[in-house]
Amino acid sequence: MNPLVGAPVDRVDGRLKVTGAATYSAEVALPNLAYGVMVLSSTASGSVAAIDVAAARRAPGVIDVMTSRNAPRVDAKSKGAGDRTLMVLQDDVVYYDRQPIAVVIADTFEHATDAASLVRARYAKAAAITRFDDAAEYKPGAGGRDPDLRKGDASAALAQAAVKVDHTYVVPVEHHNPMEPHATVAQWDGDRLTVYEATQGVVSARRKLAQVFGLPPTGVRVVAKFIGGGFGGKGTLWSHAVLAAMSAKLVGRPVKIALTRPQMFGSVGFRPRTVQRVALGAAADGRLTSLVHETSAQTSVFDEFMAGTGALSAVLYGTPNLTITHRLRRVNSATPTFMRAPGESCGSFALESAMDELAYAVGVDPIELRLRNDTDVDAQGLPFSSRALRQCLEQGAERFGWSRRDPRPRSMRDGRMLVGMGVAAATYPTHRSPASALVQVRADGSATVRSAGVDIGTGAYTVFTQVAAEALGLPVARVRMELGDSAFPNAPNAGGSTLTASAGSAIKLAALDARAKLLALAGNDPAALAGGADAIAALLRRAGLATLEGHSDAKPGDEQQKYAMHSFGAQFAEVRVDPDLGTVRVARFVNAFGAGRILNEKTAKSQFLGGAVWGIGMALLEDTRYDERTGRIMNANLAEYLVPVNADVPAVESIIVPEDDPHVNEIGVKGIGEIGIVGAAAAIANAVYHATGTRVRELPITPEKLLG
Amino acid sequence: MEFGKVTRRRFLWRSALPTIAVVGLDPRLSVAAQAVASISVVRAQGPEPIPVTLNVNGKPHALQLEPRVTLLDALRERLGLTGTKKGCDQGTCGACTVLADGRRVNACLTLAVMAQGKSITTIEGLASGDQLHPLQAAFIEHDGFQCGYCTPGQIMSGVALLSEKRPTDETSVREWMSGNICRCGAYPNIVAAIRATAGRSA
Numbered sequence: 002m003n004p005l006v007g008a009p010v011d012r013v014d015g016r017l018k019v020t021g022a023a024t025y026s027a028e029v030a031l032p033n034l035a036y037g038v039m040v041l042s043s044t045a046s047g048s049v050a051a052i053d054v055a056a057a058r059r060a061p062g063v064i065d066v067m068t069s070r071n072a073p074r075v076d077a078k079s080k081g082a083g084d085r086t087l088m089v090l091q092d093d094v095v096y097y098d099r100q101p102i103a104v105v106i107a108d109t110f111e112h113a114t115d116a117a118s119l120v121r122a123r124y125a126k127a128a129a130i131t132r133f134d135d136a137a138e139y140k141p142g143a144g145g146r147d148p149d150l151r152k153g154d155a156s157a158a159l160a161q162a163a164v165k166v167d168h169t170y171v172v173p174v175e176h177h178n179p180m181e182p183h184a185t186v187a188q189w190d191g192d193r194l195t196v197y198e199a200t201q202g203v204v205s206a207r208r209k210l211a212q213v214f215g216l217p218p219t220g221v222r223v224v225a226k227f228i229g230g231g232f233g234g235k236g237t238l239w240s241h242a243v244l245a246a247m248s249a250k251l252v253g254r255p256v257k258i259a260l261t262r263p264q265m266f267g268s269v270g271f272r273p274r275t276v277q278r279v280a281l282g283a284a285a286d287g288r289l290t291s292l293v294h295e296t297s298a299q300t301s302v303f304d305e306f307m308a309g310t311g312a313l314s315a316v317l318y319g320t321p322n323l324t325i326t327h328r329l330r331r332v333n334s335a336t337p338t339f340m341r342a343p344g345e346s347c348g349s350f351a352l353e354s355a356m357d358e359l360a361y362a363v364g365v366d367p368i369e370l371r372l373r374n375d376t377d378v379d380a381q382g383l384p385f386s387s388r389a390l391r392q393c394l395e396q397g398a399e400r401f402g403w404s405r406r407d408p409r410p411r412s413m414r415d416g417r418m419l420v421g422m423g424v425a426a427a428t429y430p431t432h433r434s435p436a437s438a439l440v441q442v443r444a445d446g447s448a449t450v451r452s453a454g455v456d457i458g459t460g461a462y463t464v465f466t467q468v469a470a471e472a473l474g475l476p477v478a479r480v481r482m483e484l485g486d487s488a489f490p491n492a493p494n495a496g497g498s499t500l501t502a503s504a505g506s507a508i509k510l511a512a513l514d515a516r517a518k519l520l521a522l523a524g525n526d527p528a529a530l531a532g533g534a535d536a537i538a539a540l541l542r543r544a545g546l547a548t549l550e551g552h553s554d555a556k557p558g559d560e561q562q563k564y565a566m567h568s569f570g571a572q573f574a575e576v577r578v579d580p581d582l583g584t585v586r587v588a589r590f591v592n593a594f595g596a597g598r599i600l601n602e603k604t605a606k607s608q609f610l611g612g613a614v615w616g617i618g619m620a621l622l623e624d625t626r627y628d629e630r631t632g633r634i635m636n637a638n639l640a641e642y643l644v645p646v647n648a649d650v651p652a653v654e655s656i657i658v659p660e661d662d663p664h665v666n667e668i669g670v671k672g673i674g675e676i677g678i679v680g681a682a683a684a685i686a687n688a689v690y691h692a693t694g695t696r697v698r699e700l701p702i703t704p705e706k707l708l709g
Numbered sequence: 710m711e712f713g714k715v716t717r718r719r720f721l722w723r724s725a726l727p728t729i730a731v732v733g734l735d736p737r738l739s740v741a742a743q744a745v746a747s748i749s750v751v752r753a754q755g756p757e758p759i760p761v762t763l764n765v766n767g768k769p770h771a772l773q774l775e776p777r778v779t780l781l782d783a784l785r786e787r788l789g790l791t792g793t794k795k796g797c798d799q800g801t802c803g804a805c806t807v808l809a810d811g812r813r814v815n816a817c818l819t820l821a822v823m824a825q826g827k828s829i830t831t832i833e834g835l836a837s838g839d840q841l842h843p844l845q846a847a848f849i850e851h852d853g854f855q856c857g858y859c860t861p862g863q864i865m866s867g868v869a870l871l872s873e874k875r876p877t878d879e880t881s882v883r884e885w886m887s888g889n890i891c892r893c894g895a896y897p898n899i900v901a902a903i904r905a906t907a908g909r910s911a
Contacts, residue, residue, distance in 0.1 A: 018857030021792015229858025458856025614894025
């Protein structure tokens with residue numbers, strides 16, 4: 002095999018990004034562009050009884066003010082999979098704080114912002130459910146999927162277990178806060194709509210826009226060449242994108258709406274609050290006899306969003322008795338959405354904290370406890386296509402220096418600082434969706450590859466270039482990867498760690514198709530293609546062809562029926578806790594992953610690094626705070642919603658456990674964008690317990706929880 | 710934009726007009742002397758657009774701007790220099806970091822009129838033709854970014870850090886780079902890129 006795939010190739014879009022030449026959605030320059038600024042509600046429930054836009058209309062530079070009175074009528078109700086209900090001025094009902102109630106459109110950003118501050122609304126307020134604990138719990142039924150899984154009799158087994166731990170774990174609301182705020186530039190050309198959108202999926206965005214405006218999919222084009230981070234938050238089309246297109250229609254000019262940072266806490270999703278009960282029953286040697294994982298999560302009063310928070314409890318360990326349930330509570334908030342490892346991120350905090358508690362209850366090393374509960378099959382009895390949990394735990398422990406750990410809490414010190422070492426396991430499912438690709442080889446020995454997939458910072462431009470170049474027998478520099486345009490061949494969202502497996506497989510097949518056609522031109526003599534670009538150029542010239550195309554339509558087979566397909570990993574954290582102040586610093590972090598074939602060691606390690614940093618944020622900092630009297634978010638900015646900064650992040654060492662999994666897809670990848678955060682917060686929380694003897698079961702672990 | 714509250718932003722937007730522009734200060738004067746000097750040369754301008762000349766990456770640009778226009782919006786929306794990023798518009802994230810007379814500043818907290826007479830350097834002005842600045846090249850080599858949105862600010866901040874003659878041990882670089890948020894979490898690679906560049910030029 003040509004060594005291109007797997008090599009730590011520098012990002013092919015690196016030069017654009019370090020010179021400022023990479024163009025993000027809000028930066029598309031269009032003639033006659035107008036600026037839209039949304040006015041958001043300041044109440045969490047009720048309706049807009051009156052809205053006074055007179056002063057805004059009189060303000061300098063204002064072109065129009067769009068409210069429910071004059072907004073174009075669209076279909077805001079229909080919903081496909083993954084869609085959220087849009088709040089696009091079709092009525093006056095207010096369901097949550099910071100819901101759009103008007104858009105001011107002006108000739109400059111300053112004029113639009115100023116005029117938006119002049120809009121006055123009067124509300125007919127209604128009772129709002131602002132506290133999660135006040136909301137009634139119910140069993141979600143949307144999508145026809147059973148949110149529960151039961152095997153054996155978990156409660157009976159728990160009652161009889163020799164050892165048990167049974168606790169509740171809380172993860173608060175968190176907001177994605179990508180560095181690039183959501184932004185949309187919308188332009189109409191007659192009935193044809195072009196939208197430059199900060200989205201993780203141009204095809205899904207096109208589908209939704211076409212549905213909202215009653216257009217055929219061919220009437221809408223969505224472009225996303227560069228996205229300043231998504232983390233799931235840009236994985237579904239939100240209200241502002243539709244409002245931008247409606248505004249553009251209203252004023253007959255292209256309109257840009259770029260969200261402010263406080264507006265990023267409005268209509269664009271978040272990680273829902275979860276309250277999880279995890280109960281583990283075990284024999285005296287720590288082998289699980291029962292696992293109960295019950296999740297109660299937040300959703301909005303008008304939409305149902307459920308993440309599979311407990312799903313990993315069917316995958317990580319073997320147990321004869323298992324109960325996993327998911328319940329929801331409706332709160333007057335915006336609708337939650339996917340956020341890096343939705344489900345597994347929170348679920349792993351609960352399960353892997355509980356496993357640490359069980360290790361202490363049994364009196365066995367936490368790594369040994371996990372190895373004793375390793376399994377070859379998932380809860381449904383499906384064999385794993387590959388499973389490197391043991392290798393990840395062992396190799397990670399070796400690199401981390403786990404053997405130096407004195408297991409007794411509060412036993413290790415560095416000067417006056419308490420030292421703690423913690424471990425957690427990780428898993429994330431391998432997904433795949435249909436995808437197509439087009440490869441065009443030219444007579445100069447270069448190739449262009451097209452896919453609608455979006456590079457959200459993962460390195461898709463780079464790894465796809467590597468896949469295509471290897472299959473074509475060309476150097477990376479001769480292959481140009483074009484992504485992020487709904488006019489290109491179909492690709493799923495860059496989300497759920499799905500894009501590389503899906504579009505990457507399609508790109509490989511399309512490149513092999515082109516290669517086969519080249520080989521046919523060469524009279525099926527492989528030696529004729531051995532010369533790379535020059536040989537291909539000569540071949541096409543001889544055949545009198547300017548270009549040659551390879552296509553593919555790739556899709557999953559029946560492998561999901563035959564195998565349980567998941568990535569696995571292990572997370573190791575060392576913390577320093579100030580015994581007087583309760584401050585926690587992560588001093589070292591090691592993670593190890595078996596995630597199928599790694600296409601680029603450099604960009605892959607960046608994904609694992611990012612996951613660790615997200616774990617640090619989740620464990621120690623991130624917490625969206627609500628005023629429970631009003632349902633308003635109190636820390637809607639980056640000064641008060643804390644994310645890790647450089648000084649919070651130590652060296653992170655990532656170990657790649659090689660895996661050759663022939664079952665998952667044509668390129669053998671399992672997806673690596675999400676697993677990095679899974680278990681990361683638990684490893685830190687377990688390290689904090691080891692350091693202090695205090696078990697914090699509600700994130701984030703802030704000083705007051707350690708000083709209590 | 711929300712309403713019903715006097716926010717800091719709203720105060721800036723509504724109350725700072727007409728804005729005061731400071732002209733013709735001698736950069737060699739101390740801060741205190743500048744403050745004294747500024748009292749004697751201020752004059753009210755705006756709220757309507759006024760002539761503003763910005764010196765960006767060695768080129769003068771004559772603009773007509775309302776005095777409330779930030780340097781960030783002047784760069785991005787008027788000059789088409791979109792390499793400088795808007796991450797928060799509140800001075801909390803560092804994505805808009807540019808150099809003003811070699812000093813790192815948040816372009817979102819700097820009114821364009823305040824930047825007159827200063828030499829502004831943005832990410833677009835860092836490379837010499839095709840030749841990347843060593844720190845730009847180091848960011849690529851060390852994978853000091855993922856999505857790339859905070860990257861121009863990180864690099865401008867790093868370039869200034871290197872010229873500030875601060876210690877370049879890991880802890881110091883982390884501390885002095887903590888005004889630039891990277892949500893992708895590339896921090897250790899950013900530190901590696903800066904330290905490698907410092908080592909090269911030392």
